[in-house]
Amino acid sequence: MTKAATEVPLDLQRAAREHLWLHFTRMGGFRDGDVPIIVRGDGCYLEDSHGKRYLDALAGLFAVQIGYSYGEEMGEAAAAQMRELPFYTNWSYAHPRAIELAHEIASLTPGDLNRVFFVSGGSEAVESAWKLARQYYAARGEQRLNVALAPTGADAPTRVDEAHAAQGSRRWKAVAHRLAYHGTTLGALSINGIPALRTPFEPLVPDVIHVRNTNRYHRPPEETEEEFTAFLLDELETAIEQAGPETVAMVIFEPVQNAGGSFTPPAGYWRGVREICDRYEILLCADEVITGFGRLGAWFGSELYDIRPDLITCAKGLSSAYAAIGAVVATDRVMEPFLEARSMYTHGITFGGHPVQAAVALKNIEIMKREKIVEHVAETQDDFRATLSQLLELPIVGDVRGTGFFYALELVKDRETRETFTEDECELLLRQFLSPRLFERGLICRADDRGDPVIQISPPLIAAQAEFDEITGVLGDVLAEAWQKVTA
Numbered sequence: 001m002t003k004a005a006t007e008v009p010l011d012l013q014r015a016a017r018e019h020l021w022l023h024f025t026r027m028g029g030f031r032d033g034d035v036p037i038i039v040r041g042d043g044c045y046l047e048d049s050h051g052k053r054y055l056d057a058l059a060g061l062f063a064v065q066i067g068y069s070y071g072e073e074m075g076e077a078a079a080a081q082m083r084e085l086p087f088y089t090n091w092s093y094a095h096p097r098a099i100e101l102a103h104e105i106a107s108l109t110p111g112d113l114n115r116v117f118f119v120s121g122g123s124e125a126v127e128s129a130w131k132l133a134r135q136y137y138a139a140r141g142e143q144r145l146n147v148a149l150a151p152t153g154a155d156a157p158t159r160v161d162e163a164h165a166a167q168g169s170r171r172w173k174a175v176a177h178r179l180a181y182h183g184t185t186l187g188a189l190s191i192n193g194i195p196a197l198r199t200p201f202e203p204l205v206p207d208v209i210h211v212r213n214t215n216r217y218h219r220p221p222e223e224t225e226e227e228f229t230a231f232l233l234d235e236l237e238t239a240i241e242q243a244g245p246e247t248v249a250m251v252i253f254e255p256v257q258n259a260g261g262s263f264t265p266p267a268g269y270w271r272g273v274r275e276i277c278d279r280y281e282i283l284l285c286a287d288e289v290i291t292g293f294g295r296l297g298a299w300f301g302s303e304l305y306d307i308r309p310d311l312i313t314c315a316k317g318l319s320s321a322y323a324a325i326g327a328v329v330a331t332d333r334v335m336e337p338f339l340e341a342r343s344m345y346t347h348g349i350t351f352g353g354h355p356v357q358a359a360v361a362l363k364n365i366e367i368m369k370r371e372k373i374v375e376h377v378a379e380t381q382d383d384f385r386a387t388l389s390q391l392l393e394l395p396i397v398g399d400v401r402g403t404g405f406f407y408a409l410e411l412v413k414d415r416e417t418r419e420t421f422t423e424d425e426c427e428l429l430l431r432q433f434l435s436p437r438l439f440e441r442g443l444i445c446r447a448d449d450r451g452d453p454v455i456q457i458s459p460p461l462i463a464a465q466a467e468f469d470e471i472t473g474v475l476g477d478v479l480a481e482a483w484q485k486v487t488a
């Protein structure tokens with residue numbers, strides 16, 4: 001008898017409790033309760049180990065753009081690549097899939113964002129962008145110095161000031177939004193503006209300056225959008241001035257900020273941010289780990305808001321999360337000093353541009369184009385907003401905000417005064433009631449209180465009216481119950 005035939009099947013529930021360590025999870029909660037085990041998916045739906053179905057209104061984690069039904073096609077692309085070349089590295093070598101994917105991404109990103117550095121996920125992308133920005137100034141300084149020292153000749157520039165070239169060759173600071181999430185590796189974590197995530201790991205990587213984000217919900221009601229934009233830009237510029245602009249390497253913001261609940265930018269904000277970055281020669285990075293690849297109804301938020309960043313970080317939707325791959329995309333200007341004969345970006349990771357991950361990402365982009373996924377978001381986003389906006393009839397829903405397929409509901413105690421819940425109330429309302437009840441009702445979305453309490457809704461980009469209705473229906477019932485609890 002073979003070993004397999006005598007083996008007792010693994011008790012998944014028990015093994016999960018004994019061996020698996022879930023991310024950002026209070027593991028103690030599973031001493032008495034079941035670990036939720038998701039076993040399969042199709043379309044916008046998931047199924048757990050008891051056969052119960054869930055509408056995944058969070059698309060994995062803002063990631064599964066094409067939904068869960070393309071495993072066959074993606075799997076074939078992965079298998080073909082496995083047969084041909086299961087692995088080779090991007091350290092000093094190229095291979096066809098990384099080249100094709102870099103070419104494809106360069107064609108989708110706006111402007112001259114033409115150079116792609118592959119990594120394994122969003123945190124690594126942010127980490128790599130910051131390191132790249134730090135090294136850029138040194139590389140540019142050296143480049144200028146080389147030009148200055150070059151022998152004069154017919155085609156050699158001659159009026160470069162050597163002192164100027166050497167000066168400003170070291171910048172390291174980053175500027176980010178308060179409450180913004182940018183990942184968990186130490187560099188990315190330092191950029192993070194969420195105190196609860198930062199505190200356990202302090203001291204963090206120097207130096208990050210956090211400025212006000214674009215949350216307008218709690219601003220004075222009489223303030224115009226224009227005034228709000230001016231107020232934010234003024235604060236940003238003051239912060240840069242105080243930090244010493246010659247030490248600031250990078251400003252990194254999301255086109256629409258996720259943590260805190262889908263903060264869209266006020267009109268003119270991005271134009272102003274770009275101008276400030278230009279004024280102080282600071283690199284602007286758009287963190288598009290969530291907003292990239294269609295979530296906002298355009299391939300990139302940078303295109304939607306005309307951000308014109310020097311760097312884009314992306315991951316998640318690049319492969320619809322069917323593969324662990326991310327990227328930093330840089331403009332020609334950023335690349336230029338690294339094209340000098342002896343210059344090199346001193347950074348790399350084994351799995352960056354992994355051929356199988358790249359093949360899957362290429363297939364994902366092919367499917368997104370073929371199925372017109374981005375067009376679908378652009379065409380149906382108004383219906384999604386209109387359907388979700390029905391929830392504004394509930395006294396507990398203060399705000400419905402976002403764009404594309406990227407929304408948040410802010411929960412309030414009083415819609416008139418916009419008064420929010422206390423920390424203890426949030427614990428009871430979000431963690432102890434809403435999260436489990438929504439799950440029980442077969443809806444996966446996120447009740448989040450990293451800022452003011454919000455429910456985040458970010459379905460796969462194939463969702464349509466039936467899913468918009470189901471999301472809104474379940475949320476309506478559960479939030480009505482929540483209100484009864486709050487007012488009881």
Ligand SMILES: Cc1ncc(COP(=O)(O)O)c(C=O)c1O
Pocket residue numbers: 061121122123124126181182183184254258287288289290315316
């Ligand atoms: C804007 C942003 N940046 C970076 C990250 C980190 O990505 P990952 O979890 O793939 O490391 C996230 C993750 O949610 C994100 O939302």
